[in-house]
Amino acid sequence: MTHLTDASALHKGKAVDADLVAGIPRRDFRLSMANLFIAFAALLLGGIAGLLQGFVRSGFLELPSWISYYALLTAHGVLLVLVLSSFFSIGYLYAGTSRVLGGLAPKTIAFGWTGFGLMALGTAIAAFFILSGKANVLYTFYTPMQANPWFYVGLALLVVGILLNCVGMFITYQSWRKQNPGQLTPLFAFFANAVFVLWVLASLFIAVFVVGMVIPWAFGWVPTIDPMIGRTLFWAFGHTLVNIWMLTSISAWYVSMPKIIGGKIFSDSLARVAVVILVVANVPGGFHHQILDPGLSVELKFLHVIQTFMIIFPSLMTAFAMLATMERAGRSKGITSLLGWWKVLPWRDARFFALIVAMFAFIPAGLGGIINASNQVNQVVHNSIWVTGHLHLTVGTTVMLTFFGVSYWLIPFLTGRTMTKTLNKLAIAQTIIWASGMLLMSGAMHANGLLGSPRRTANTTYNNHSEASGWAIYETIMAMGGVILFIGILLLIYIWVQLAFFAPKGKTEFPIGEDYNEKDRSPLFMDRWSIWVTLAFLSIAIAYVIPLWNFSTGHNPGSPPFLMP
């Protein structure tokens, strides 16, 4: 079998044959599009919330009494960080896996739709309570702040829906392996499987927290909750979520980008090694959100710092692989000068342009991450708006621009349309608008954070304190960045609607790169996920057993709920 081209159809000869598009059942396309539509809606609503936050924090706008700044903040976080990212990655990874494995298994489709339904229902319930002011707890919902109990039920349904999607992915992945013994899974499917394995690891922690602790406490069935256990479980989930977005994003960098630039995948095996390290080492990274927490010893925190630093290594591998891919693509076109290959990259192709701007954003984003994780240095920036700036470089720029770039081939691929030259130009403009808006907003946030301005705080002068008055100019720049970003969202929604409903009919390919060198293919054992999951549990145990044991035996009587508002 040739690697990563149209694989032998997984379900050849089944009744669905009559309904095939490019060898793939049409039902796979519908499932992916349904996920993408919710992602679109989440981006628009979350973007409106973000725009308003910028205006409120800088003092340009006062909200009507029926909605608080913190309700907007909760909506912005939940809709963009949880809803948009999960629905988009499921839509994208399902479509790509269907493309490289020749269709999804029928059971996968069943799990996919059930999961989709639960996720959509959960999102609707959570959104209702947030917007009606009954869940002003932000997306981290630190206990013992308490929202309306049904808000947590909504979140739990969202997570259960995601877990069903995980099962769906594992079914197709394993049935392909069974039908193709002795063959390595295509790289894209390997990435997709890794993302869903991380989802399972993340969901274990959040399920124990939400279903096992928060829901019984919020409904009043148990009197108290331990906030430190809650924070620990939340960040095991929260930081894993970060690498769920990153893995989803770099799947496009590793697999699709080479094809778009007319090159080949630099090294299949090194790509898989990077993926495996991210899966194995990722979860304990959550502890760098708790460097300033009480109840964790200095020694334990340092162990967590070392574990967090391990996640940097695969990023170094990715940086090398991306530039090497680009250089080799140029060399294969006959470029011999030292940097000439840089010029022949397809800068006017929006798919590539969005991706490479995303990669550039990851350089300062990654450096900021190292600063945040650096133990005592964390004291300088913790909970300042620097962290918000960091988050907008990582998920807001690197991940979002990658998702936007992916959508420029994913949507027309799914709807059987083509990206016109005009739409391509608009998409390039959108990328520039987005990057400029983020540069302004995130830059101002980083600077303001270093001056001490806190994150997640409504407009305040702290009784006209001289210290706080110096922050106002940065808040104005943040609001300006927010306006530019909102223009970017409107333009993006226009492009998406065109690609989904109005662009000319035609065939758009889902770009899947080929190997540069067959020698660089991975050994077969890379596909044995039992090894990687076992190692992941080992690294989780090293980080979590001691602190969770200490907390649960630490004579903390626990906290009763404090209802917000």
Next chain:
Amino acid sequence: MHIHRYEKVWLIIGSLILLIFLIILAIQTFFLEMGPPSHAETIDPQTVRDSEIFADAGLKEIGENEYEIAIISEMFAFQPGDLEIPAGATVHFTLASPDVTHGFKITDTNVNVMVVPGHISKVSHTFDEPGEYLILCNEYCGLGHEYMASTITVN
């Protein structure tokens, strides 16, 4: 598995830099005692206000220009509030919350610590520069979060 020579060089240099970072962090943490505040002591959040540590809260001089103070971080204030100390004073802060999670940040200093209900947090700082420092809560604690602040005046 084939690794290109240049990639080996790149990864070795990158890993060495990370290792150097970690060594510097370790030296600062374990030999210069600059580690993050990590006090481990529990307290029942519902009895914080009546507890011995926080009952008679106020600045206590415990040495030459060295002070101790226990501050309750609650929705939406620090109790006791505005403080005054002489320049060069070292202050040991003991913090706890009777309600939700708060943050304790003093601007223009590296004082920054979480106050999680159920636990006592401790942090110390020497205030060399005179001025009016702003103490603020940097963890969202409810709809009045942005009002939670006080000052520390260094004369």
